[in-house]
Amino acid sequence: MTIKDKIQKDKLPKHIAIIMDGNGRWAAKQGNQRIFGHEHGVESVRSTVEGATEIGIQYLTLYAFSTENWSRPHDEVNALMGLLVQAINDETEKLKEQNVRLTMIGDFASLPKDVQTKLNWSINELSKCTGLTLVLALSYSSKWEITEAIKKIAQDVKDDKLQIDNIDKDILDNYLATVGIPDPELLIRTSGENRISNFLLWQIAYSEFYFTPVLWPDFRKENLYEAICDYQNRERRFGKTSQQLVS
Numbered sequence: 119m120t121i122k123d124k125i126q127k128d129k130l131p132k133h134i135a136i137i138m139d140g141n142g143r144w145a146a147k148q149g150n151q152r153i154f155g156h157e158h159g160v161e162s163v164r165s166t167v168e169g170a171t172e173i174g175i176q177y178l179t180l181y182a183f184s185t186e187n188w189s190r191p192h193d194e195v196n197a198l199m200g201l202l203v204q205a206i207n208d209e210t211e212k213l214k215e216q217n218v219r220l221t222m223i224g225d226f227a228s229l230p231k232d233v234q235t236k237l238n239w240s241i242n243e244l245s246k247c248t249g250l251t252l253v254l255a256l257s258y259s260s261k262w263e264i265t266e267a268i269k270k271i272a273q274d275v276k277d278d279k280l281q282i283d284n285i286d287k288d289i290l291d292n293y294l295a296t297v298g299i300p301d302p303e304l305l306i307r308t309s310g311e312n313r314i315s316n317f318l319l320w321q322i323a324y325s326e327f328y329f330t331p332v333l334w335p336d337f338r339k340e341n342l343y344e345a346i347c348d349y350q351n352r353e354r355r356f357g358k359t360s361q362q363l364v365s
């Protein structure tokens with residue numbers, strides 16, 4: 119029995135979010151530059167997307183570049199942006215064959231023009247796909263997202279489009295970058311770091327966390343399946359008691 123066979127099809131998470139971490143350490147372990155790790159990370163993205171589509175996951179969000187990542191050395195930022203353009207260019211046809219729709223969350227305007235153009239092209243190419251929705255978090259951070267949401271809410275209150283008394287958690291959902299996307303039931307972080315790093319802070323209120331020591335360039339669909347099996351063995355109580363869940 120393979121790990122894939124152990125997955126219970128009726129208990130699949132709709133949305134899995136992944137903090138892809140460990141590219142730099144993976145490269146350093148082999149005496150290579152950090153970008154070498156990022157390049158190999160693309161193969162992990164390919165395998166993970168393939169794995170998610172094979173079992174029918176609806177949403178997969180990948181934390182590919184945070185707002186804080188802009189503070190990395192210029193060479194690394196430039197190389198990462200170049201890699202993104204290349205990966206999007208090379209993978210779009212295969213994504214279409216897999217019926218994958220693409221979207222992004224993050225500060226689109228802060229991305230280099232060539233990344234914006236390639237992203238828009240790919241999002242458009244894949245817009246009719248109805249399978250997995252692949253969400254790339256690019257120039258994203260939760261604090262950026264929540265700040266933007268508050269600004270828009272304040273503007274709508276000022277313009278009389280929204281009443282303060284009507285603001286509740288569902289209204290706030292509508293002002294976030296993830297509008298229309300269900301909250302992730304499962305959040306995975308690779309590389310043995312036990313942090314959230316400014317990722318989907320609002321949306322992971324009740325997510326199950328799965329931390330694995332596997333470095334991102336070594337991560338494959340089988341690792342995704344292990345995380346899903348682990349998730350399926352957990353009791354999600356949402357503040358209730360175990361007895362309440364049984365009855």
Ligand code: FPP
Binds near residue numbers: 138160
């Ligand atoms: C974190 O590892 C990884 C990133 C900041 C970049 C992730 C990018 C990719 C996997 C490549 C392209 C992505 C797509 C979606 C095509 P790190 O550099 O922080 O590693 P370290 O903690 O070992 O230094």
